[in-house]
Amino acid sequence: MAPSYPPVDRAVALVSGGLDSCVAAAVACAAAARPAFLHISYGQRTQARERRAFEAIADHYGVDERLAVDIEYLRQIGASSLTDPSLDIPRGDDAPAGVPSTYVPFRNANLLAIAVAWAEALGARAVYIGIHREGATYPDCRPAFLEAFNRLVTEGTRPDSGIQVRAPLIEMDKAGIVRLGCELEAPLHLTWSCYSREDTPCGACHSCRLRRAGFASAGVPDPVTAATSTCSKGEKA
């Protein structure tokens, strides 16, 4: 069931091109009369593929208000296997306990700061982000982070901005996200999740494994790796 946030006129959705952000964008499109899609590249390995997924999802929803920005600086800063080619992407169950090496320092605060700046410039009242429960090994994916960010938005924008950051998936696991995506007829076939490759998903990285387990647990074939999908029946494109 889709989470209940009140409808708004304008909303900014952070759309990386992955499964989670696609479903969060579907929720945004259901809630906002005028959704605007924001894509942020930050030097991650698969950024060209993710950008194509972003454009395809925006085309699917007929969203003209889109902004793609490149924040090269997260690669300059480094300290993550997602942006530093000299570090290995953890595969399979090799990932050690604690914060994974794919953690990009303070990444979601950086992404949300951009999204809120754009929302304030557009007069949008909501910002959507696809963080979820299974990302909670990253410090910037937890409910306490979301709550702290919303307080910052209240303090740090114009008094009448009224912007709320919404994370409709924050209590969901991957299977729940797949189910919600199907319910909302989200274009899951257009998404890209793999951390390592841009041609076909590697199947071994943490993101590929989470995705596969999520589709399996939801009992739905993954339209990116399978020939057909029950989710594609309602495709609008």
Place this chain on the structure above:
Amino acid sequence: MAPSYPPVDRAVALVSGGLDSCVAAAVACAAAARPAFLHISYGQRTQARERRAFEAIADHYGVDERLAVDIEYLRQIGASSLTDPSLDIPRGDDAPAGVPSTYVPFRNANLLAIAVAWAEALGARAVYIGIHREGATYPDCRPAFLEAFNRLVTEGTRPDSGIQVRAPLIEMDKAGIVRLGCELEAPLHLTWSCYSREDTPCGACHSCRLRRAGFASAGVPDPVTAATSTCSKGEKA
């Protein structure tokens, strides 16, 4: 008198090249064994001049660990007379009440998010920013903003990051900042404050006027516009 924050090994200082950030950097250099200087261009009109000021101040303090990043996206987002050439910079007392047109949406949250990401990558425990009392017409210069940001840092970085954002000037007016800069022998002669011009300060924009009033009230000649300055006596360069 310099504010009392405990000493740290490494600290990141946001150094725009203006008067305030120069004095905040002087405080950082007094507190940190290994200061690192961060400069962020965001499409503001005088960015080339400010970058030169940043490099000169970093040279003055012998800081090798420096990072200059360009966040073009704040110009893409616009909605500020500082980044949109089609909007006039307010001059003199024409500025209306409320948030000035030079406000860049959520700017300081964006700048601090970058600084904290770099601090986390470096293992720095403190981030210095030169926000002050006379900037409090901007929502993102107030103590409540600083407090909310520090809570966000606690929630959004690795559990052991221990990063504190420090705003040593936050309770000061411009005269107090000038006096502290002189006390710390900060290289005020290397700073640039004008919002409009890159050759000689326009003298009319809000930033020029605040600066002039600050030096006058402190009873110190401005080394950028005057031939000599009492502050230059202790220059280390």
